Amino acid sequence: MYTISHIRREDAEWPGARKRLSNGRLLKGLCRGDVAADPIRRIYLADASGVLVAETTKRPKRVVGLLIYEVTDEYEPGPSLYVHVLCSRLPGVGTALMRKAQDVAAELSLRWLRLGALDHVIGYYRKLGFRATSHPQCREVGAVARAADRIAHLRFVSHNEAAADPRIQAARAAAIAHGQNLGEMILCLPTLSKNSR
């Protein structure tokens, strides 16, 4: 069992949480592989608007998942909650954190979640509903969707392994031919889909 706490940049707990999460060992244990090794992801904490931390309820509490986000208006189609890092070491925790991030975005009246997916998790994020598009209603070009569907069943342990796979490379090239980066993904919040019909 675990609980998810939401720590915002303006909260009194933020400096402590940030210090704790800056700890390379924690990220390494949680995120593994490329994500843990990527120092830029740690630097994202400096710009973060908040973090969602999943911890076991049983003492001693253990961090079993983490999502770092930033509220930004830097990307199309408009102000969004950008997920910089998502890591989980218990099945289902990553998905639960992403659902919680959607709640946070809805509270902030944001219409989109956004992220830049590493190659080995493109299929994972598609499963969660993210799409490679900047269309305000998250509509994806047909050829881009087909290219992504062709690789959806593949599983890789790391970004490097996925990036070297010719099937991933072909899917990426097909998306680029339609002006889309397969890893630049958005998720429309359900309320937007309803209101926009």
Ligand SMILES: CC(C)(COP(=O)(O)OP(=O)(O)OC[C@H]1O[C@@H](n2cnc3c(N)ncnc32)[C@H](O)[C@@H]1OP(=O)(O)O)[C@@H](O)C(=O)NCCC(=O)NCCS
């Ligand atoms: C990617 C990650 C966050 C997923 O965490 P999670 O949601 O707790 O994962 P689960 O094991 O519960 O998997 C949820 C579903 O996604 C699928 N899935 C998991 N990893 C996947 C992947 N790399 N590609 C495609 N699907 C994947 C699972 O098969 C499962 O499918 P199901 O619901 O049909 O059974 C976690 O594996 C992780 O922390 N990885 C290392 C760090 C990382 O790469 N983070 C992403 C980049 S920031």
